[in-house]
Amino acid sequence: MDNRTLADPGTAAFQVDKYPFFLLNRLVSRYNVVVESRLKPLSLDIPYWRVLMILGERAPRGVADIAAAAVIPLSTMTRIIQRMSADGLVSVKASKADARVSEVSLRAAGRAKLEGAREVTAPIFRTIIKGVDRQDFDKLLWLLDHLHTNLEMID
Numbered sequence: 004m005d006n007r008t009l010a011d012p013g014t015a016a017f018q019v020d021k022y023p024f025f026l027l028n029r030l031v032s033r034y035n036v037v038v039e040s041r042l043k044p045l046s047l048d049i050p051y052w053r054v055l056m057i058l059g060e061r062a063p064r065g066v067a068d069i070a071a072a073a074v075i076p077l078s079t080m081t082r083i084i085q086r087m088s089a090d091g092l093v094s095v096k097a098s099k100a101d102a103r104v105s106e107v108s109l110r111a112a113g114r115a116k117l118e119g120a121r122e123v124t125a126p127i128f129r130t131i132i133k134g135v136d137r138q139d140f141d142k143l144l145w146l147l148d149h150l151h152t153n154l155e156m157i158d
Contacts, residue, residue: 023150034131041123047116050075050083051092052124055109055117058093063106065098092116 008014009021019025035049042052053073058064064072070080084107087093092113098104109117132140 034127037127038124041127042120045116045119045123047120050079051087051116052120054080054083054087054093054107055113055120058107058109058113059117059121063096063108065104065106066095067104069107087113 004016006021009016009018010023011017012022038052039049042048047055050073053075054069057069057072066081066084067077069084070077073080075083084093084095084105088095090112091110093107094110095105095107098106135143
């Protein structure tokens with residue numbers, strides 16, 4: 004039988020282990036448990052790590068942009084950024100282009116935490132993708148993006 008039928012929750016043939024969203028949730032949940040255990044000795048959690056990785060890619064960035072990239076609600080992200088600022092990891096200032104936008108940048112302590120986080124999370128990533136060739140990895144990225152694009156069409 005076609006796995007798409009087995010994955011369809013609207014069919015009597017539905018099987019949870021064929022449902023991609025169950026599999027994705029299982030993967031992300033396990034990944035977060037493993038990553039968080041490696042981040043804890045660095046006094047980091049998953050939200051802090053997400054912010055550091057996003058700012059490590061490009062900074063300064065607006066809080067709303069960081070929230071969107073981290074898939075965290077803006078109000079929650081605002082509180083995370085406030086805590087990270089109080090911890091000396093990031094600096095926040097009004098944008099010169101638009102004073103309503105708060106721009107966030109890494110401070111030296113944030114860059115140090117980012118470097119430590121990269122060191123402990125990189126081996127996890129390498130283990131996860133072990134045995135996945137470049138074409139399959141590219142296809143995985145395309146499929147995930149394609150599913151997200153389709154989901155964005157739903158109100």
